[in-house]
Amino acid sequence: MPLPIEQDNARFKQIVRGKIRRNLRKYMSNGELIGRQGKDLVSIPVPQVDLPRFTFGNVGRGGVAQGPGQPGDPLSQADPGDSAGQAGDQPGQHILEVDVSLDELAQMLAEELELPRIEPKGLDNIESEKARYTDIRRVGPDSLRHFKRTYREALKRQVISGIYNPERPVIIPVREDMRYRSFQRKPAPEANAVIIYMMDVSGSMGDYEKRLVRLTAFWIDTWLKANYRKIERRYIVHDARAGEVDEHAFYHLRQSGGTMISSALQLCRQLIQHNFDPQDWNIYLFQFSDGENWDTDNVTCLELLSEHLLPVANLYCYGQVNEYRHSNYEGAFINQLARLDEPAKLVTARIPNPDAIFDALKLFLGKGR
């Protein structure tokens, strides 16, 4: 029997979830959640859900305690009444850590951004079996006995054999009448997806820009993970040449070469050719750079995209992460991309600061592809 407190607890969690949802934009831009991510759970710090009351501001209000020490000595260890490490003007906020599953987080994200469900392509290419209780059998455990069916069988038998008395309709099932629920193995479509992140790591991309990329990628991961059973992630970095790296290197590598975006796209194309057959895979391409590229290279890029990448990818998203520099000159990659007329598959967004992530995600993921 569940304890009555579970209801209060569930209600409390519901309130907390509501709070997280309302503050999602904030969580999106401050990156606190990265690093708090476990395997399936994210631990989210929520300011204490509190009932306001007339109370004293803690600061300035002293107290009495017991122990050694001379006047002027700091109180060691815990500060009175509040959590350590935050001795500002406000009394320490009691921070509540709430564990939220990634699925749930994706759900909140979807509700808040109003994201459509993704319709995977290659819907039934890969199949797996899923057991569902939709079948009826003659044998089984009592706990799965189908009362209605059993009754019906017994009734049928009694009517047929003429022992059914409408005056006194007593139905007694015998062993042969018993029916039990049973499962059926059904092939369930399972779509796989690969996300290929590409990023410019040339000298012009600083830590700030990389942080923006990382934040954005976190939410992209969260959302796509919720939509596919299996997600593969690949990371490509480039300056004038491109190479495939692991996740850690992707966010930390720094190089000081020039920039050739086409090199990343070229490598991406090879990767897809060798590992990810577009027949079987939903392919998501995300590219981030600060928009600087050689004019001649831009031409190569557009060609690669329109000829080879866009036809096989579900989505190609380009995020231009830079704060203010040359954000809108003619040669910027984002403006070059506009020349490709592929509104269904190609999305571009500017991410000049963390607050823009919310809108960028809405653009990127709002296509429902």
Next chain:
Amino acid sequence: MNQSVALPAHLQDIQQKVEGYARDLGLDFPEVRFIMLDFSQINQVAAYDGFPRRYPHWRFGMEYERLRKSYAWGLHRIYEMVINTDPCYAYLLASNLDVDQKLVMAHVYGHADFFKNNLWFAHTNRQMLDEMANHATRISRYMDKYGYEEVEAFIDRCLSLENLIDIHQPSIRRLAARPQERQEDAHVADANSGRLRASGYMDSFINPPEYLAEMRQRAAAERQREKQFPVEPQKDVLLFLLEYAPLEPWQQDIVAIVREEALYFAPQRQTKIMNEGWASFWHSTIMTRHALSPDELIDYADHHSGTLATSPGRLNPYKLGIELLRDVEDRWNRGAFGPEYEACTSQAERARWDRKLGLGREKIFEVRRIYNDIGFIDEFLTRDFAEAQQLFSYRYNRRARRYEVESRDFDDIKRQLLTSLTNFGEPAILVQDANFQNRGELYLRHVWEEVDLRLDYAQDTLENVQALWQRPVHLETHITDRGLMQFSYDGKEHSQKLLVPQKV
């Protein structure tokens, strides 16, 4: 309660023994029923403040979450929990060692005795178990009828005002009513008020015009004050709202429920130090003198010292309470009190002082009967005791951004301690005027005592007051470096104004 397990036989034995020791030592308590619970059940009961059933509210769920997590992480463990009812219910955690159960029982009998005999508990409802269940039923019914969210939102508002009660309210007998008929006509009274009897020729000397004018003014002010509503500022804001705010019957009931429960728990907050000190005093006496078997000694010592541990920046009520009671017992045994003892200035002589009075036990029983924490500290915390216990006062240093030891001066310590106990360390808020500016607006006044209110909370709380009162509400308080301020909320927006700037 029905899921609880009856005590196993060997614990029943222990219980009978411990109860016997407690009675022999002079403790006086109602029947105590021990209930054995597993940790999730005990966390539920703890989240419900010791009761098996409370009205549905997320706050309990939040507390439960906290308890469950900190239990899972091994940060805390509930040893004893007992409620002030008759019969008294107490809970034992099934996974505890027998020696722990013994200790808990001894401790619980101390609490049970305190609940029954301490005067501040005299007005508490001993059938609170039933009452809480009734509250739960009533509120559930309102939720079914008026909607979960609506009722919950209203409870939230009431809980936010929960501390605006007058703890002395249950023991005050109010005057029946104000006299209806006035003897004198107001004008006549005015003209003659304060006039002293004098023969005609002396009149202008004995009753000079300035004096009469002042007297008239005073009388007028008095009449003005009588017209005010409430006549005297009211401390029980929740009661005032219950009686005069335009509430639906179900809302009134909820205000009453919240207030009743707050008043029920108030004496426990008023006597935290004494209550825990008293219970610890008796568990220690019972265990070490009677109940403990040699093989249990280490576990007992470990857990006993755990309860009495002190940490910097936090005063442990168990520790302070038991030490102070022991000090009182010792002093009254030695006769170390009274003018003669106070007058003695020799430290050595005071330490040796022994009149062999043996009044200690008697005295501490008296103390447990008539004092609450404030009186207890005020009366019995002595300079010698403060030194022996290494008490100090601390304060937040704005420049160093940390809490620091402020003083070891006895007067400072005592003042600080008493201040923090006054009104449970909560601000005193009064209903000053319920017809402010003759517009039915509610004017609350915070009695400022050197410590400012937390403003963001105050404004949020003001919104809740407004939601109940339904007319604009105001709060007068003092803000350091600014002066006397008036904060207002009219249901739409907040405003504030400076009434009296602080003198520089």
